Amino acid sequence: MSFLKRMKEKLMGGPKPEKDKIEGQEELNEAIAEGSTPETSSKDVVHETQDAKLETTTDSTQLDKQEKIEESLPEVVGVQIEAEKEEKPKRGFSAFSITEKFKSGLAKTRKSFTSKVNDLVARYRHVDEEFFEELEDLLLQADVGIETVMELTDKLRFEVQRKNIKDTEGIQALISEKLVEIYEQGEEDITELNIQEGELTVILFVGVNGVGKTTTIGKLAHRFKQQGKNVLLAAGDTFRAGAIDQLQVWGDRVGVEVIKQSEGSDPAAVMYDAIRAAKNRNADILICDTAGRLQNKVNLMNELEKIHRVISREIPSAPHEVLLALDATTGQNALQQAQIFKEATNVTGIVLTKLDGTAKGGIVLAIRNKLHIPVKFVGLGEQMDDLQPFDSERYVYGLFADALDQQLAKTED
Structure with a gap:
């Protein structure tokens, strides 16, 4: 099934299941x-x-x-x-509304990037080497990353030659399809969290200060609570002033308990208390906050190793997820942070915050292709429900929505 056909299904909400x-x-x-x-x-x-x-x-x-x-x-x-x-489902979004969230959340990137692609397509009637060179520059400006850009343009050149494509009409749809292929190559169900049904699931959050880590924890707790899960939060960032209070505010807002100690306490001791509390309260999910200092990489590694050791001693298979929060507005700097945390701990997924606030949304592809860490959630706005599971097709659609809508309209005619 082509990219356009798959997007049409998602926009329409997908095939309706038959009733028994x-x-x-x-x-x-x-x-x-x-x-x-x-x-x-x-x-x-x-x-x-x-x-x-x-x-x-x-x-x-x-x-x-x-x-x-x-x-x-x-x-x-x-x-x-x-x-x-x-x-009828009482909670959640329809397939159409989720797609629209990606469309609106990537508006800044689309306005900056797609308008330039449209201008490029308008200036070049034929697909030639000069066209590809300018396209490479545009992709690099969107922080797609040089390795991803080279791979994409190589695939496009091959496809153009194979299909004997002469003009630039519909080139956005072809670019979109190849971007999805590059993101998803060799991966299956990469956005799914490793939730232990019937057992306690421990999710560890890491990331530097100021990226929206605490806010993301609150939004994720809200999402789980809407699914009927019993959720607890662990205030493991005992280093930053006000971090414990900030997490408590989110706990009160969402309606979940926060396990905490005083500022300056040992984060590993907080995790120990939190796991004991989660077991006693029959919690389904425990989300753990951690300090985000990068000034001294050795201290960061030692602290995370100790936290891991305490958690795995209480629950051998835990933590079940280590999610790295990155600020999309920082562009290539987010890539550097991801590299450091990947070396310090076993990061299982990325949560990319503030994607709606940047014109360089291509960083998603750069992270995925260079570090081979899946993006599991993206922040598409400030509302409680704006934290959405990442979907590569909806993401790429958000980058090229205007052009793809025109192509979808043509397929319907």
Whole structure:
């Protein structure tokens, strides 16, 4: 399936799942049985309901039957309406609204990057080497990263030659498809968190100060709570002044308990207390904050190693996720931070914050391609629900939304 077809499915919400007809019929039979008279069985009423729609005679016996059926119908309809209400999801976003979040969240990058691509396409009627050279410059300006840019343009050159493409019409769709291929190559289910169903899941957050780490922890806790999970937070950043209070504010806002000690305490001791508390309270998920100092890399490594040791001693398979929070607005600096934390600890995923506030959203691709760490969540706004699981196709669509919408419209015509 082509990129455009997949995006069309996502925009439309994807294929609708089929309902279990047998289970639905059993519910209908039970509802009719409840609404039927003592003389009429549920099986009889089902047949009579179907017959009554087809029958046109006014035989008195049939009229009596019709009256019995009509008496039972209001309750049946009421049961069906209530069942439909229960089937509708009470929380979360539709596929369309999630796609729109990526579209609006990447507006700054799209305005800066795509407008230049459009200008490039307008100036070059034919795809030639000069076109590719200018395209490389535009991608580098969007912080896509030199390795990713080289790989992308090599793939584009091959595809253009293979398909004998002469003009630039539809080139954005081809670029989009190749970007998705580069991001996803060799990876499966990379955005899924390693949640231990029926057991305590420990998620460790790392990252420098000022990247939105504490805010992201709060938003992720909110997301889990909306899913019905019992969540606890551990205030492991005992180094930065005000960090514990800030996490407590988010805990109060979301409605989850924060396990903490006094400022300057040993972070590993906080983790120990938090795990004990999580076990005693039958928590599903424990999210742990940590200090974000990078001034002394040795201290950072030692502290994270000690935290790991304490957590794994209490739960051998934990931490189940180590998420690195990076500020998308810092561009290539975020890449350097990711490299340092990757050396200090086993980072399992990236949470890229403030993606809506930068014109250099291509940093997602640079991180993925250079460090081989999947981006698991992205911050697309300031609202509580604006932290979204990363989706490479929706992300690339957000970069080229205007041009791809035109292409999608053409496929519909």
